[in-house]
Amino acid sequence: MSTSNTLNLSKKPRISVAPMMDWTTKDYRYFARLFNPNIVLYTEMVTTGAIIFGDEKRHLDFNTQEQPLVLQLGGSSPKDLAHCSKIGQDYGYQEINLNVGCPSDRVQNNKIGACLMAEPDLVAECITSMQHAVQIPVHIKHRIGIDDMQSYEEMLHFVDTVAATGCQHFVVHARIALLKGLSPKENRDVPPLRYEDVYRLKRERPHLFIEINGGIKTVEETLQHLKHVDGVMIGREAYHNPYLLAEIGHALWNDEHPDRFDIIQNMLPYIEQRLAQGAPLSIITRHILGLFQNLPGARKWRQALSGGQAKTIDDIHHAVQQMQDAIQRTEAYLAQHQSINDE
Template sequence: MTISKTIETPQSPRISVAPMMDWTTKDYRFFARLFNPNVILYTEMVTTGAILFGDAKRHLDFNQQEQPIILQLGGSNPKDLALCSKMAQDWGYDEVNLNVGCPSDRVQNNKIGACLMAEPDLVAECIAEMRNAVDIPVTVKHRIGIDDMQSYEEMLHFVDTVTKTGCSNFIVHARIALLKGLSPKENRDVPPLRYEDVYRLKRERPELLIELNGGVKTFAETQAHLQHVDGVMIGREAYHNPYLLAELGQLWQLDMPDRFEIIEQMLPYIAQRMAQGAPLSIITRHILGLFQNLPGARKWRQALSGGNAKTFADLESAIQQIKDAMQRTEDEAREYQASH
């Protein structure tokens, strides 16, 4: 059995931003990369059908600055997955990941996502075909269980079955998915997190590269999980509070960038995208969380959301407004200290 390689980088541990539909677009990924050069970025899940029968360029194109970047595929036809994996390699992706975790009704009806946990042999066949088609790593993102398959032992059987193909990297969402009882949104919150199942998987299969996903919101929580697993994948928090990615730079002794330096680096990119015909709101929706928990953050969000910012000048005005708000707060703090 040949064990698959992983992204060859000096930036161990593996910290990544989860693939999130409508969120981890190329605009968000360009923005996210400015916070941390070492975090691994994922595309949104892209179905094999969208690539093979749709606009492949639209789904596969990315900026070189986004690397290291992984394409997440949705599908269950081994030949189609192999073909799309080869396209991903040719396009320049660093890895390909198979989605075995999405709980939405739409993907279930197409035999995509978490429902595939009930068919480990099919997943193994898919992974084997994908690995045979490419030289880049092929990985699996899955749940700890679904519906009537909720025990640790059943998850272990799933992993062991897929491992026989040579796949050695598993990203494990530490919640079960109740496909017949909960909505996709509820499946992100309602089933309790069972981190110990993921820790146990790493203990019992130490030769595998195990990454944990689900509910991680802080640098401290990330550090704690890394005592038990090889990597941590962060989802919604990395979107709503992207400066967390900068804080995670401490794992590699990186200096934390200034938020205003980040937005200044975004401006040429935004100007370029607008020149290509992209509405400003398509891009600014991804940067609303830049000043999360800081003075002026609410006005920043208001200025850029709901179509309020239509021109580049509107964006520059919003930047100046939050600079002014933060300066006022600093001035008030100094005055308070001087009077006490």
């Protein structure tokens, strides 16, 4: 598999979309790329077991248009992680990321995710094995702490231990994960955000590339974080309001604002291709519900496409027409009232 873009690791700032289970599928990633050519996209976390014992192609296949793209792996066996990193490199991924942040009970039971923060030496061994297996960058995504390991000093020890392997890039979710007592959903919201810990990490380890993650929802917040760190990773807001990615592109790189109707028109050939491959329409349309977030008619757009309401491509065309009509009515109403006010 060839790559269409070259990931420039020296380019600052770096904006990425977080790996999110069931959300950052290849269908979403293709859609997200239409908003911004510069953001870095991640796969969902893929466990080493799923690759070694499961359907490798289903888990790893992607479209070259998604690049720059990072494969996030979940696992704790240095040997298995090295093997799967090599497979990922062969598929054409431009970077490999190790998940040390997921608080799910399921992954804890398999020694995957945030629980590994309690074993920095093992994580360092995993990173070393992965680095030796590939020629592409290997990095890590982790929390600022877990359970009884909540201090800044403990996080710094973890980072220093991993950095000793030569790993230079740390994506830091600015919340602790409480593995005993909170659900994965609660761990996304309940522990307070501690951005200052991540800022301090960058100040005290300026040679490391530090990317911040957690609760970031606006262009203004993104720009504020970039005063302190090297990159920003956007999570759920990039899914629910994907036009944020376009707004960030305009703010940082002076990219033109893409037209939302052009985006859906560019998405339609891909949807037709996926349908021809046998994919149900509903697994694709669920990823595009946020296209018109915050615009008049957005609720009807979501209703028309969610829950399997859309059965064919024609249903999407009809929903697009409804959105165009809603926006035109609103614009006409505003123009009329502006004319009255001017008089």
